[in-house]
Amino acid sequence: RIAAVDRKVHAFLHVNTEEALAVAAEVDAIRAAGGAAAEELHALAGVPIAVKDLIVTIGQPTTAGSKILEGWYSPYDATVVERLRAAKMPILGKTNLDEFAMGSSTEHSAYGPTHNPWDLDRIPGGSGGGSAAAVAAFEAPLALGTDTGGSIRQPGAVTGTVGVKPTYGGVSRYGAIAMASSLDQIGPVSRTVLDSALLHQVIGGHDPRDSTSLPDPLEDLVAAARTGNVQGMKIGIIKELHGEGYQAGVENRFNESLELLRGAGAEIVEVSCPNFKYALGAYYLIMPSEASSNLAKFDGVRYGLRVLPEEGPLTIERVMGATRAAGFGDEVKRRIILGTYALSAGYYDAYYGSAQKVRTLIQRDFEAAFAKVDVLISPTAPTTAFKLGEKLNDPLAMYLNDVATIPANMAGVPGLSLPGGLADEDGLPVGIQLLAPARQDARLYRVGAVLE
Ligand code: GLN
Numbered sequence: 001r002i003a004a005v006d007r008k009v010h011a012f013l014h015v016n017t018e019e020a021l022a023v024a025a026e027v028d029a030i031r032a033a034g035g036a037a038a039e040e041l042h043a044l045a046g047v048p049i050a051v052k053d054l055i056v057t058i059g060q061p062t063t064a065g066s067k068i069l070e071g072w073y074s075p076y077d078a079t080v081v082e083r084l085r086a087a088k089m090p091i092l093g094k095t096n097l098d099e100f101a102m103g104s105s106t107e108h109s110a111y112g113p114t115h116n117p118w119d120l121d122r123i124p125g126g127s128g129g130g131s132a133a134a135v136a137a138f139e140a141p142l143a144l145g146t147d148t149g150g151s152i153r154q155p156g157a158v159t160g161t162v163g164v165k166p167t168y169g170g171v172s173r174y175g176a177i178a179m180a181s182s183l184d185q186i187g188p189v190s191r192t193v194l195d196s197a198l199l200h201q202v203i204g205g206h207d208p209r210d211s212t213s214l215p216d217p218l219e220d221l222v223a224a225a226r227t228g229n230v231q232g233m234k235i236g237i238i239k240e241l242h243g244e245g246y247q248a249g250v251e252n253r254f255n256e257s258l259e260l261l262r263g264a265g266a267e268i269v270e271v272s273c274p275n276f277k278y279a280l281g282a283y284y285l286i287m288p289s290e291a292s293s294n295l296a297k298f299d300g301v302r303y304g305l306r307v308l309p310e311e312g313p314l315t316i317e318r319v320m321g322a323t324r325a326a327g328f329g330d331e332v333k334r335r336i337i338l339g340t341y342a343l344s345a346g347y348y349d350a351y352y353g354s355a356q357k358v359r360t361l362i363q364r365d366f367e368a369a370f371a372k373v374d375v376l377i378s379p380t381a382p383t384t385a386f387k388l389g390e391k392l393n394d395p396l397a398m399y400l401n402d403v404a405t406i407p408a409n410m411a412g413v414p415g416l417s418l419p420g421g422l423a424d425e426d427g428l429p430v431g432i433q434l435l436a437p438a439r440q441d442a443r444l445y446r447v448g449a450v451l452e
Contacts, residue, residue, distance in 0.1 A: 001137075001138055001139050002015055002092070002139045005117075005137050005139060006137075006139060008115060008120055009114060009117055009133050009134075009137045009139070010096060010112060010115060010130075010133075011050070011096060011114050011124075011129075011130045011131070011133040011134035011137060011139055012050070012093045012095055012130065012139070013061075013063060013065070013093075013094050013095065013096050013109075013111055013130070014053070014060055014061055014093045015092065015093040016059075016060050016091055016092060016093045016094075017092075017093075019059065019060075019090070019091065020090035020092050020093075021090070023046075023085075023088060023089070023090040024046050024048070024090045027041065027045045027046035027088050027090075028046065030045075030088075041088065042089075042202065043198060044087050044089050044142075044198055044202060045087060045088040045089065046088065046089070046090065047089055047141060048089065048090040048091075048140055048141065049084060049089050049090070049091060049092060049140060049141075049142040049143060049144065050091075050093060050094075050095045050130075050131055050134045050135075050139070050140040050142070050143040050144070051081065051084075051091055051093070051094055051095065051143070051144045052094070052095050052128050052130065052131045052143070052144055052145050052146055053094035053095055053096065053097055053130070054100070054101050054127075054176055054177045055080060055081060055144060055146065055175060055176050055186065056074035056076065056077065056078050056175045056176075056177065057074060057078070057081050057091065057094065058073075058074060058076065058077050058081075059073075060073075060091070060094055061073055061094065062094065062177070063094075063110075064097070064099065064101070064177050065096065065097040065098055065099040065100065065108070065109040065111065066099045066100055066110050066327065066328065066329070066332070067110045067305060067326070067327045067328075067329070068298050068303070068304050068305045068323070068324070068327030068328060069298075069303060069305070070110075071304070072303055074175070076175065077175060078172075078174060078175020078186075079172035079174040079175055079207045079209060080144060080171065080172060080175070080176075080186050080203040081175065083203050084144075084202065084203070087202050089142075089202070092134075092139075092140050095114075095128070095130030095133075095134055095143060096111060096112075096113075096114045096130030096133075097109060097128055097129065097131075097151075098126045098127035098129075098151075098331070099328070099329045099331060099332050100177070100179055100291070100295065100332055101127040101146055101148055101151055101179045102127065102291070102331050103126040103331060103398065104125060104127070104150070104151075104154060104391075104398050104399070104401045104402055105123035105124075105125065105126045105129065105386075105388070105391065105392070105398065106123065106124055106126040106127065106128075106129030106130060107123065107126070107388065107389070107392050108126070108127075108329060108330075108331045108332075109130075110329055113129075113388055114129040114130045114133045115133065116129075116133060116136075116158065116159060116385045117133055117136045117137035117159065118136070118159065118160065118385065118428055118429060119385065119428065121387055122158075122385040122386065122387055122428070123385050123386055123387070123390075124136070124155055124159050124385070125154045125155030125156070125157065125385065126151060126154070127146075127148075127151040128145035128146065128147075128151045128155045128163075128189065129155050129159075131143035131144065131145045131152075131155065131189045132145070132158075132159040132161050132163065132189055133155075135159070135161045135190060136159035136160055136161050141190070141191065141195065142188065142190050142195060142199050143188075143189040143190075144186060144187070144188065144199075144203070145163060145186070145188075145189050146176050146179070146184055146185065146186050146187070147163075147165035147184075147185050147186075147187055147405075147409065147415075148180050148183045148185075148287060148409060149283055149287060149402050149405060149406045149409050150165075150380075150381075150402040150404075150409070152164065152165050152187045152188075152189060152417075153165055153380050153415055153416070153417035153431065153433060154380060154381045154402060154405055154417070155189075156380065156418070156431055157379075157380035157381045157429065157430065157432075157433075158381060158384060158385035158428070158431065159385075160419045160422075160429030161189055161190065161191060161419065162188075162189070162190045162191065162192060162193055162195070162196045162416070162417065162448070163187065163188070163189050163196075163416070163417045164187045164188050164189075164196045164200060164414070164415070164416045164441075164444065165185050165187045165405075165408060165414060165415045166185055166186075166187050166200060166204060166414050166441055167185075167214070167412065167413065167414040167438045167439050167440075167441055168182075168183075168185055168212070168409075168412030168413075169212050169213055169214035169412070170204050170205075170214055170218070170414070170439070170441060171185060171187060171200070171204050172186070172209065172210040173185070173186065173210050173212070173213075174207055174209040174210045178294040179287070179290070179291050179294065180286065180287040180291055180294070181212075181294065182286070183286070183287060183409040183410070185409075186203065187200070188200050188203070192452065193225050193416070193418060193445055193449045193452050194222070194225040194226065194445075194449065196225075197221040197222045197224065197225035197445045198222055198225075200218075200221050200441070201218060201220075201221050201222055204218045205218045214439070216439060219439075219441065219442040220442065221441060221442055221445050222445075224442035224443070224445040224446040224449075225446070225448070225449050226449070227446050227449070228446060228448075228449030228450045229264075229265075229446060229450065230261055230264050230265055230266040230446070230447055230450050231265035231266075232265060232267075233266045233267070233374045233375065233447065234266070234267050234269060234373040234374050234375075235258075235261055235266045235267070235268050235269075235373060235374065235375050235376070235377055236268075236270065236271035236369055236373035236375070236376045236377065237258065237268060237269070237271070237376075237377055237378070238271060238272075238369070238376050238377070238378045239270050239272045239273070240272065240273055240274070240277060241273075241276065241379070241403070241407075242254055242378055242379055245382055245403075246382045246383075247383045247384060247423060248423075248424070248425065249384065249422075249423025249424040249425045250381075250383065250384065250423060250430050251379070253420040253422075253423065253430040254377075254378070254420065254430070254432060256420070257377070257420050257432045257451055258377070260450070260451060261377075261447070261450065264450050266447075266450075269372065269373060271368075271369045271376070273362075273365035273366070273368075273407070274365065275358065275361040275362050275364070276362065276365060276407050278358045278361070278362070279358070279362055279403070279407045279410055280399060280400070280402065280403055280406055281355075281358070282354075282355040282356075282358035282359055282362070282410065283355075283402075283406045283409070283410060284399060285351050285352055285354075285355035286352070286355045286356070287335070287339075288335040288336070288338035288339030288342065289339040289343050289351075289352050289355075290339070291335050291336065292335070292336045292337075292338075292339025292340045293343075295328075295332070295336060298323075298324065298327065298328075299316075299320045299323070299324075300320050300324070301316070301320075304327070305323055305326065305327045306319065307319070307322040307323045307325075307326045307327070308322060309321070309322045310322075331395070358410075359410050359411075362407055362410045362411055363410070363411045363412075366407070366413055366435075370436075370437045374436070375435065375436050375443050375444070375447050376434070376435040377432065377433065377434055377435075378404050378432075378433050379404060379420075379430065379431065379432065379433065380405060380417040380431030380432060381401055381402075381404060381405070381431055382400070382401065382403060382404065383401065384426055384428035384429065384430060385428050385429075386401075404433060405417075405433065408435055411438075412438055413435055413436065413437060413438050414435070414436050414438070415434065415435045415444070416433070416434045416444040416448050417431040417432065417433050417434075418431065418432055418434075418448050418451060418452060419431065419432075419452075420432035420451070432451060434447050434448055434451075
């Protein structure tokens with residue numbers, strides 16, 4: 001399937017056929033031999049998976065969608081990748097993304113954009129457009145993404161797939177190239193809610209190598225997805241995350257989802273999260289600040305690309321400058337500049353400090369809302385997939401596509417996006433987002449299974 005369609009979709013940056021087939025053959029052999037070894041195989045053993053190219057893998061290159069890491073191989077596996085290997089899931093390859101996961105359309109990849117399988121002239125969302133498109137185009141049944149401000153959920157929404165951002169700390173970040181460490185989470189991409197639950201169960205749980213990893217044992221997410229029951233549950237519509245600014249067809253499918261939930265026995269109420277309107281602004285201070293610090297390690301010495309200045313002395317500053325000028329794309333440079341500015345002496349309190357306060361207000365909005373309801377619901381993105389190139393020269397318009405997904409990252413709460421049908425005006429997929437309190441990821445699967 002990859003050979004047949006990826007020339008057009010461009011979901012993959014690297015395809016790992018030989019190793020994937022070898023793992024599949026190994027699983028087949030274990031099954032054929034029967035006995036205890038066959039019984040011990042994980043439910044997903046032999047089920048292939050694509051991995052976002054921000055997550056490091058032994059034996060396959062990791063580029064983060066950047067020229068600065070072209071041809072770079074990690075000497076170790078991310079924890080999630082170790083867990084996939086332990087479950088004997090063949091890793092199909094590495095998927096395309098906006099450079100260092102900065103973007104909402106995958107157009108900021110240094111290796112060219114990914115195309116939405118529903119309409120090749122449209123974006124697959126971002127930054128994890130490759131993972132979402134691979135699943136939507138039936139190139140992979142499962143994929144891994146990372147979500148800092150919506151990069152699993154928004155691509156899920158615009159490609160008609162399921163995407164989950166787990167509770168912060170619920171899935172190890174060890175081996176995910178850091179964008180904004182206090183916001184980043186790895187999570188599943190799939191075609192069904194149950195598939196995401198199965199994958200979440202494989203990758204989740206405590207990891208001593210991630211200092212922010214939660215110590216709690218993982219809940220039974222698969223059982224929750226199988227239960228699929230909202231009888232007696234209270235579900236809150238977030239007043240600030242629909243209506244004005246949301247495409248009519250998105251709003252229609254959203255209202256239909258509410259009807260479905262009502263019909264299944266849920267009580268639907270409206271809640272207000274007044275500080276969510278500041279989330280996007282605060283995110284674009286916190287995220288670039290953390291990113292500017294995380295990306296300082298790409299110095300032309302330690303990893304990947306090294307460019308020597310054409311003339312003059314070979315000082316460390318000049319080698320670093322030449323390497324970063326050539327290796328980083330415009331969006332990455334834009335965010336490093338924003339971040340270093342926001343963190344500079346004299347501006348720290350006004351920008352970074354204020355943004356952190358807004359973050360606390362957003363957390364309090366969630367606390368107040370979850371005191372009233374079990375789960376929150378909104379459209380995942382305000383629009384369906386836009387045309388390639390449409391927002392490329394307007395960073396603010398691009399940033400606005402994440403209004404509904406960013407609050408969850410700011411508060412560390414889990415979110416799930418699932419297909420809600422097609423928009424009337426353009427026939428493109430609409431995503432419905434569910435949000436739950438931290439550590440209550442199981443609720444997302446329970447409600448998601450009813451909506452599917
Ligand atoms: N689109 C958002 C951004 O550009 C989110 C990115 C992400 O979640 N990695 O920052």
